[in-house]
Amino acid sequence: MTSPMALLSFLLLSLPLLSSAAPLTAYEALEQYDFPAGLLPLGVTGYTLNEDTGEFEVYLGKTCSYSVEGYDLQYKSTISGKISKDKLTDLKGISVKVLFFWVNIVEVTRDGDDMYLSVGILSASFDISGFVESPQCGCGFDCNDIATEDITKEKKMNLVSSL
Template identity: 35%
Template sequence: MAAAAPSRRLLLLLLVLNLLTSSTSTAPYDPPTVPELMDRFGLPRALLPKTARRYLLHSDGSFELFLDDGCEVEAGAYRVLYDIRLSGSVAPGAVTGLEGVRVRVLFVWVPITGVEVSGGVVTLSVGPVKKSFPAVGFKASPLCSTAAAAVAVDVA
């Protein structure tokens, strides 16, 4: 009986060592970057400025995306204002319930509430109106022209 105790200890020690080595050999979690995430959902990378680097993506598709600072960009004839925090829901080819992005229409900042991408066309929901653009116009992420320090007035 005395010989069985050392063999049990040795077996227990081997099990513990096996658990320790197997748990440390797993690779650390390396989440996709914002541009990689845009690719996975079939959305043009150029929908977001380059300062979009951090995000939270929940299993139901809801997300929060964070920019380094507020950002204003020129997109063709339009001025677009990004808050520091954007949120909404994402699915393949679509963003719904978008908050934190506005476009200047005449003298008023109007929220962009959704994005759809299909058949080479990007459709933006601006309030109750939808405006479509060729996807080829969304090749490069826009650079912020100024930090959005001024508060824009939203139209509900």
């Protein structure tokens, strides 16, 4: 049988190990509130989160733009808002192009496997499976095509310059 003193010693010695856990990434923090990591593009450099109020700021190295499924999206270098389970409100710094105008996405909610992105009086529903992976700035999910295109252009230029 373990003595109470031995158990207490073990717990006290374990505390530094428990408290020295690495802080969550912004992507992991999203998941703590039941959101998929793919709501944020790759390249987050840091974030702040007030767990009491849900107020947050997410930092990207620069403004980020890309297209996904016919939608042009733009993230400013700082994104802010409030987060709670299944709900992002008071969003600032994320916009989508609708026809010829850029409008701010002000709220994102999750209901089961559906994500609702709101630009005020209008909202659109998307399956959560589209947000599992984080898109890359500049090319979204079509980055391999861009790299292939650049290589092809480079080969053509080299071919022309060698003639």
